[in-house]
Amino acid sequence: LTANAVKSIFKDEFVTPEHLLIAILQVNDAVSKELKAAGLTEKGLVASIQELRKGTSIHTQTQETQLNMLPKYARNLNEMARNGKLDPVIGRDE
Structure with a gap:
């Protein structure tokens, strides 16, 4: 199946x-x-996505960003760098 065909699952x-x-x-x-x-696994991934979405389907191009999943499970490194909260690993003094 293609990604386009997979979208029908949800x-x-x-x-x-x-x-x-x-x-x-x-x-x-x-x-x-x-x-x-x-x-x-595909089965596990589908189950996890359904649990995260709580029955919501994507009907607009921007709806996925409105679900706001990324901030729940990841860090925005660009934002952290802008705010000076990112540790400058390269060239760090001990």
């Missing part, structure tokens, strides 16, 4: 990064094998 109108990741898992290449070796 009844979405637009392709999202989640669709791309599921499509990657469905092919038999090096990336897919690495993800599977790390324990990622």
Whole structure:
């Protein structure tokens, strides 16, 4: 399946990064094998996405950003650097 076909699982109108990741898992290449070796399964990924979305489907191009998932599970390194909160690892004195 393609990412475009995967979006029907969630009844979405637009392709999202989640669709791309599921499509990657469905092919038999090096990336897919690495993800599977790390324990990622299509069934588990679909279940996790459904749990995070709580039944919400993507009907606009900007709706995914409105779900605000990225700040919940990642750090915005650009924002941290702008605010001087990013440790300058390169050239750091001991």
